[in-house]
Amino acid sequence: MTSYQQMLCILQYHRVSSFTETCVDLGVFDHLAAGPLPVSELAKLTGTHQRALHRCLRGLAHFELFTKEEESIFSLTNVSRQLTLESEFSLKPWHKLHRAITPQDAKECESLEQLLRTGKSIIQIKHNCLFYDYLREHQDIAAYFDKAMESASQMEVQDILQEFDFSASEHLTEIAGGNGALISGVLQKNENMEGQLFDFPDVVNRIEPIPRLKTVGVDMHVSLPDIQGNAMMKRILHSYSDDKAGHILENTRHTMRSGNKLYIFELIDDDKINNPYIGVKHLQMLYVHGAPGESGGPGERTQAEFASLLSTAGFELVETQQLPSIDAVVAVCK
Numbered sequence: 001m002t003s004y005q006q007m008l009c010i011l012q013y014h015r016v017s018s019f020t021e022t023c024v025d026l027g028v029f030d031h032l033a034a035g036p037l038p039v040s041e042l043a044k045l046t047g048t049h050q051r052a053l054h055r056c057l058r059g060l061a062h063f064e065l066f067t068k069e070e071e072s073i074f075s076l077t078n079v080s081r082q083l084t085l086e087s088e089f090s091l092k093p094w095h096k097l098h099r100a101i102t103p104q105d106a107k108e109c110e111s112l113e114q115l116l117r118t119g120k121s122i123i124q125i126k127h128n129c130l131f132y133d134y135l136r137e138h139q140d141i142a143a144y145f146d147k148a149m150e151s152a153s154q155m156e157v158q159d160i161l162q163e164f165d166f167s168a169s170e171h172l173t174e175i176a177g178g179n180g181a182l183i184s185g186v187l188q189k190n191e192n193m194e195g196q197l198f199d200f201p202d203v204v205n206r207i208e209p210i211p212r213l214k215t216v217g218v219d220m221h222v223s224l225p226d227i228q229g230n231a232m233m234k235r236i237l238h239s240y241s242d243d244k245a246g247h248i249l250e251n252t253r254h255t256m257r258s259g260n261k262l263y264i265f266e267l268i269d270d271d272k273i274n275n276p277y278i279g280v281k282h283l284q285m286l287y288v289h290g291a292p293g294e295s296g297g298p299g300e301r302t303q304a305e306f307a308s309l310l311s312t313a314g315f316e317l318v319e320t321q322q323l324p325s326i327d328a329v330v331a332v333c334k
């Protein structure tokens with residue numbers, strides 16, 4: 001983990017604690033005390049939404065609370081066994097004490113319980129709308145979001161510019177490029193390159209003019225303008241279910257030329273390696289976007305999940321690369 005990622009984990013650690021406490025309340029740990037269970041079975045026993053529970057367990061597994069035995073089968077670890085009644089030194093009384101003296105934390109867990117039971121995000125539960133619609137209605141919060149993305153982006157952009165040479169193509173398009181930090185960095189390095197950036201109209205209207213960059217207001221779920229050369233997207237697909245992410249990729253493929261490359265910059269979840277940053281991201285995604293769709297996402301994806309998503313949308317995954325702050329998935333348009 002980079003120091004930025006480590007600090008973000010510390011800031012977000014309360015999500016790990018709250019989801020863990022909610023799992024205690026729902027009996028998740030007690031039901032697993034007898035042995036491993038498929039998520040479908042555990043969801044029935046705890047009255048929870050299967051895909052929301054699955055994403056929660058995937059997130060908490062990065063903190064050694066669960067082991068993934070095989071696809072969708074989870075068991076306790078020596079750490080989480082301390083939260084069951086059978087444990088010789090059970091920590092359950094600490095959980096009960098904490099509950100009794102901090103009612104505000106109990107309230108947070110009530111909301112998370114609702115999330116895990118219904119699969120709805122906290123934004124849906126509290127404001128009855130989806131995250132990005134909520135931001136569009138609340139420009140003050142949208143401005144905080146832009147700044148937060150910008151801070152994460154600075155290091156990611158540095159790593160991407162250092163590792164990737166985009167000079168093979170005279171044109172480059174960034175889909176949902178936000179404030180344009182990435183594409184403007186690439187254009188600065190490649191003086192003969194022309195760029196395009198697509199995002200919501202209100203987002204592109206906030207971008208100061210950047211030399212050789214055309215900005216276009218779009219709704220990427222509906223359609224995209226023509227894309228010459230290669231394309232890229234950073235931190236986009238993880239906000240969507242496979243159905244919606246697949247639809248964005250299909251819209252992208254329809255306007256790209258066969259043989260051109262699509263660079264996807266996101267985290268790749270390796271479920272054999274505990275990575276608290278990825279664990280926190282899973283929980284954050286669950287919190288703001290709710291349960292994954294039928295086949296996966298929103299949330300961080302494994303390499304196999306990316307390969308299958310891309311192949312369904314008409315791309316072939318040709319390379320993955322780990323950078324210090326973000327990972328890269330490179331695909332070719334078929």
Ligand SMILES: C[S@@+](CC[C@H](N)C(=O)[O-])C[C@H]1O[C@@H](n2cnc3c(N)ncnc32)[C@H](O)[C@@H]1O
Nearest residue numbers: 149153176177178199200218219220221234235
């Ligand atoms: C998580 S931010 C990532 C921004 C940028 N790629 C980065 O890494 O800093 C997601 C971006 O997707 C844009 N977005 C979300 N839904 C969109 C849609 N339907 N059409 C176009 N852009 C959209 C948002 O406005 C936002 O800029």
